[in-house]
Amino acid sequence: xxxxxxxxxxxxxxxxxxxxxxxxxxxxxxxxxxxxxxxxxxxxxxxxxxxxxxxxxxxxxxxxxxxxxxxxxxxxxxxxxxxxxxxxxxxxxxxxxxxx
Numbered sequence: 078x079x080x081x082x083x084x085x086x087x088x089x090x091x092x093x094x095x096x097x098x099x100x101x102x103x104x105x106x107x108x109x110x111x112x113x114x115x116x117x118x119x120x121x122x123x124x125x126x127x128x129x130x131x132x133x134x135x136x137x138x139x140x141x142x143x144x145x146x147x148x149x150x151x152x153x154x155x156x157x158x159x160x161x162x163x164x165x166x167x168x169x170x171x172x173x174x175x176x177x
Contacts (some may be wrong), residue, residue, distance in 0.1 A: 094151040101169035104170040
C-alpha cells in the first residue's frame with residue numbers, strides 16, 4: 078500500500094474526534110493525465126460507501142486543482158484517505174482555529 082502524506086494536525090484531529098463528531102480535511106487527489114478526465118468523485122464515494130450507505134458527508138470538489146474538501150466522521154475520512162486516488166490529506170482547520 079502506498080504511504081500517503083498525512084498532515085500531523087489531521088492525524089491528531091482524527092484520533093481525538095468522538096465517533097459521531099465530524100472532522101474537516103482537504104484531500105489532494107493524484108494528478109490526472111493530460112488527456113484523462115479528473116477523478117470521478119461520485120464513483121469514489123460509491124466505492125467507499127457501497128450502495129445504500131447512510132453516511133452524512135459534506136463534499137466540495139475542485140477538479141481544476143484536484144482537491145476534495147470533506148467534512149465527515151473520522152472513520153469515514155480514514156477510509157477515504159486509504160483510497161488509491163488520494164495523494165495527500167491535510168487538516169482543513171488548525172487546532173484552536175475559531176474560523177474568524
